[in-house]
Amino acid sequence: MTDAAASARRTALVLRHDSTIGLGNLGPTLEAHGYEVVTVDAPVSDVSAIDPLAADLVVVLGGEEGAYETERFPYLADELSLLRSRIDAEAPVFGVCLGAQMLAAALGARVYRGERTEVGWLEVTPTSAGERSPVRHFAGVPTVQWHGDTFDLPRGVERLASSEQYENQAFRRGDWLLAVQFHPEVTAEIHEDWLRAWGDELHEHGSSPSQLRAERVHLGPRAEAASAALLGEYLEGLESRRAAA
Template sequence: MKSHLKVHYFQHIAGEGFGSCYPFLKQHHAKITATEFFALPVDRPLDIEALPQVEDVDLLIIMGGAMSVNDEANYPWLKVEKRWIRRYLSMGKPAIGLCLGGQLIANALGAAVRRNEQQELGLTEVRKVKHVPEQCFELPEQFKVMQWHSETFEIPKGAIHLAENDVCRNQMYQIGKNVLGFQFHPEITPEVLQLFLENDEELEHFSGQYVQTERQLKSMPKSDFIKGNQILNQAIEYVLQKTSC
């Protein structure tokens, strides 16, 4: 991994933080900065020039959020964020999108984001798609990870579909060797989950057979989070391969 890596992340909800990859990146002496979209004034348009210079970012990580990528009327900064993402990706730079982040990358590149037939919340099984080309990011055949979403992305044009399950077909994709988009939440730790659970309003919007109860979520052992955290660390190393020195 490149020494003194400059990592920037886009944060959409207060308190979400960086999840499991923060200590991993700090071990590699990364300089971490953030754009907190949730803190922007609602009555003042966001100028794209207020965001970081693309040249100053070695790795972009786009976090999750409760809003829809389609809700530009209520969150006008979404349009500017997508423009910046397109600008960044056009330079072939490394990026990882987590849940809403994966949807934002897909949507910025012209793919639709729509409501999934079922909501997913909790630990679910995901499987690697069959016949993925050998040079692609390597996933376990099956693994359990945290989910927290109502919507889903279409696979962007030119991307490779990597993972799926029976509830939501598009769980992960890859663009080139520098972009990975996740529908699930590999970054979640017990501490991050606790912050999510403190938002009672958000929980009220979830129901159905693939939604676990608050009690079930709070009783999850720490070991249930490890596989997702490992996959995210490996994903970071993968998208950074060509920029390593």
């Protein structure tokens, strides 16, 4: 158990949009750092009733929704309100894929349909700022991408990584807000769930379930290690911030 876990346990509120797009290998890292994980299924919960500042950390996961589809999915509007409250208070928040897009929208940036779907085991390249951030652990480490939406970089943040297809792959504000477009949470089980659910669409993007399965065998363990290092470093930064405060 880490020093953080030895202290009073903290709460991580996880906003989930689909049961197949879960916390995955991020969960053990949160627990190892002393967090009690509370998962809220946003589509069937009253997100507006959640105290936006009650949790020590909010984690916003992926989903098929678009951050701009608030009329179609009203709970997204409630999530945006929650995220804006946390941003105003500089309260820790971590976003993955749709979660990153939601954070971009909450910060006032445009989120929109990209020119193509980015899918597969692909690399992201850290920027100079990214090389000094938790995202550095994914330098040279292919990770799962599966998204068609993208976003403009919000004002007042640092771009941390880019890919060949999309410039904005990760960003942060201070040491308390971190957002990644890629999927560090993917485990073998999640990977297989996604191939069963959406594998039929891979052919139109020049890939196939068999190709991704083969890539996962030799790329998955390294990506999971990078995931634990990324989230662990971010959480340690939050502890240092609390101690300084």
